[in-house]
Amino acid sequence: MKRVVSGVVTVVLASLAWCGLCLAADGPLLFDLADNNLKISTFYNGTTLDVTGKVPADHDVVVQVSGPRKDVHLKEKGKVAGFLWMNKTDVSLENTPAVYMIYTPIGRPAAAFLGPHLNVGYKALLRDITISPASADKAFIFAEYVKLMEKSGVYAINEGTVRYGEPNNGMKEFAATLTIPSKMSAGAYKVTALAMHDGVVTNRVDKNLTLELSGLPAVISSMAYGRPLLFGFMAVFIAIGAGLVVGFLFRGGGGAH
Amino acid sequence: MNILLILGLGGFVGLLSGIFGVGGGFLMTPLLMMFGIPPTVAAASDSNQIAGASTSGTLAHMRHGNVDVAMGVMLLIGGIAGGTLGVQIIKLLRALGNADFLIAITYVLMLGGVGGYMFWESLQGLKKSKNTTAAVEASPGEEVPDKKSLLQRLPFQYEFKKSGCHISILLPLGFGTLVGILAAIMGVGGGFIMVPVMVYLLRMPMHVVVGTSLFQILFTCVNVTIMQAYSNKTVDFILAVLLLLGSTIGAQIGTGIGRRLKADQLKIMLASLVLLVCAKMMAGLLLTPTIMVALKGGH
Numbered sequence: 001m002k003r004v005v006s007g008v009v010t011v012v013l014a015s016l017a018w019c020g021l022c023l024a025a026d027g028p029l030l031f032d033l034a035d036n037n038l039k040i041s042t043f044y045n046g047t048t049l050d051v052t053g054k055v056p057a058d059h060d061v062v063v064q065v066s067g068p069r070k071d072v073h074l075k076e077k078g079k080v081a082g083f084l085w086m087n088k089t090d091v092s093l094e095n096t097p098a099v100y101m102i103y104t105p106i107g108r109p110a111a112a113f114l115g116p117h118l119n120v121g122y123k124a125l126l127r128d129i130t131i132s133p134a135s136a137d138k139a140f141i142f143a144e145y146v147k148l149m150e151k152s153g154v155y156a157i158n159e160g161t162v163r164y165g166e167p168n169n170g171m172k173e174f175a176a177t178l179t180i181p182s183k184m185s186a187g188a189y190k191v192t193a194l195a196m197h198d199g200v201v202t203n204r205v206d207k208n209l210t211l212e213l214s215g216l217p218a219v220i221s222s223m224a225y226g227r228p229l230l231f232g233f234m235a236v237f238i239a240i241g242a243g244l245v246v247g248f249l250f251r252g253g254g255g256a257h
Numbered sequence: 258m259n260i261l262l263i264l265g266l267g268g269f270v271g272l273l274s275g276i277f278g279v280g281g282g283f284l285m286t287p288l289l290m291m292f293g294i295p296p297t298v299a300a301a302s303d304s305n306q307i308a309g310a311s312t313s314g315t316l317a318h319m320r321h322g323n324v325d326v327a328m329g330v331m332l333l334i335g336g337i338a339g340g341t342l343g344v345q346i347i348k349l350l351r352a353l354g355n356a357d358f359l360i361a362i363t364y365v366l367m368l369g370g371v372g373g374y375m376f377w378e379s380l381q382g383l384k385k386s387k388n389t390t391a392a393v394e395a396s397p398g399e400e401v402p403d404k405k406s407l408l409q410r411l412p413f414q415y416e417f418k419k420s421g422c423h424i425s426i427l428l429p430l431g432f433g434t435l436v437g438i439l440a441a442i443m444g445v446g447g448g449f450i451m452v453p454v455m456v457y458l459l460r461m462p463m464h465v466v467v468g469t470s471l472f473q474i475l476f477t478c479v480n481v482t483i484m485q486a487y488s489n490k491t492v493d494f495i496l497a498v499l500l501l502l503g504s505t506i507g508a509q510i511g512t513g514i515g516r517r518l519k520a521d522q523l524k525i526m527l528a529s530l531v532l533l534v535c536a537k538m539m540a541g542l543l544l545t546p547t548i549m550v551a552l553k554g555g556h
Contacts, residue, residue, distance in 0.1 A: 042495065073552070073553040074551065074553055077550065084361075084362075084542045085543070085546055144549045147547075217495070220495065228487045229486070232485070232486030235482055235483075235494055235497060239305050239309030242501050242502070242505055243309040243312025244316065245505075246506055
């Protein structure tokens with residue numbers, strides 16, 4: 001009998017977590033994405049994604065988008081012959097997320113919601129990753145890597161981007177518009193809402209987000225990886241064909257010579 | 258990336274390709290990288306679009322009788338042999354250590370040397386033609402050098418009619434190989450080295466040089482595209498097609514412009530372009546970078 005009861009309790013708790021409704025000591029956190037499956041079609045150039053939810057009125061919400069962790073191989077720049085800047089030394093950052101974007105609440109400095117103790121932000125990432133060779137300056141290399149990723153849009157701290165509604169019955173609504181940059185490639189990502197109160201994370205809900213190739217890009221991608229030689233010939237064939245067509249059109253138009 | 262921007266970039270580079278007979282790889286790849294395309298993808302997709310652009314350019318030049326097919330084939334054979342050798346040299350250099358440094362230095366020296374010489378030489382040419390009030394509308398092919406002795410004694414002499422020269426086939430084969438090696442080391446099609454080689458070393462007329470260079474580039478890029486797609490999977494088809502749309506049209510317009518310009522004007526413009534890219538690379542080597550790391554796999 002005891003075993004049956006504990007089984008039922010486990011199932012109920014699991015389904016509550018699955019529904020995105022987590023009950024913590026400080027109250028519920030409701031969170032959802034407008035779409036959890038984004039398509040990368042022919043003319044895709046990045047997009048936006050709306051997220052919404054509810055938290056207790058005295059809480060704040062931070063939204064985090066993170067990608068699969070991988071090892072990143074880098075070249076550190078250095079001077080050669082005393083005055084020429086070159087890609088010099090090999091360094092690898094292990095266990096680094098491909099995408100890392102943070103959205104912090106409106107009206108407060110982002111720093112209030114970031115830090116290793118909250119497990120949010122670049123300092124938290126720095127703690128989790130390892131560097132090889134171990135002798136390399138981890139903090140410096142990681143800071144430079146963050147700059148590189150911020151430039152391509154896949155890393156970002158977006159200050160003041162989580163908006164709140166009016167409190168109602170002790171709860172308030174929140175919303176944010178996430179930027180999905182064109183550099184964020186097809187794959188599985190996690191969007192997390194973190195409820196915070198008095199500098200402590202009181203609750204969190206994870207949602208899966210999938211970016212998927214569709215239409216022409218999907219066909220091309222499967223061909224490029226599945227049948228690379230055929231793909232190469234096709235690329236050349238179409239390029240030459242286009243060249244011939246334009247050449248023919250121009251002659252038809254009656255060139256000066 | 259914005260479609261109109263890609264079309265515009267393609268058109269600009271196609272225009273240059275048509276005017277000078279230069280594939281434009283050395284310009285397009287850095288331009289694409291500036292707009293955020295990964296270096297490996299930029300280089301490979303660029304080869305693909307150059308194949309299309311040079312088809313249109315080669316055709317246009319063939320109609321005007323500007324392609325020396327025999328010379329082109331010789332240069333191509335040399336180019337492919339040199340390219341294969343160049344890839345092996347790069348492998349060896351990588352194993353030995355700082356290959357990137359050598360590549361960058363090669364780039365700056367080659368671009369600076371070739372561009373500087375072409376610029377100076379065509380400036381002299383322009384001054385001279387002004388003084389003689391256009392009595393001699395000289396194309397370099399007519400300035401046959403006197404020092405025949407050694408070159409004339411080489412075996413396998415052949416009459417390259419379109420180019421107006423009687424030389425050993427070993428010369429284009431040899432130069433083709435040399436350019437192929439350099440092109441492989443520098444990771445470009447090599448048109449901007451091939452053109453000066455044909456003008457100054459093989460003494461071919463400028464308009465035939467442009468047509469023949471495009472002919473040779475076409476086949477080089479076909480080879481590179483297939484190899485890149487097969488071994489590195491870095492050909493971005495949609496990017497290439499969009500660039501192509503712009504560049505094929507640009508190439509046609511460029512060919513028309515090229516025909517209207519004098520040989521010295523063409524050379525001085527190409528020289529300025531080469532020097533500009535050289536200056537940019539020099540700046541990249543000398544100025545402190547804003548970001549001290551780069552993703553491995555491109556430089």
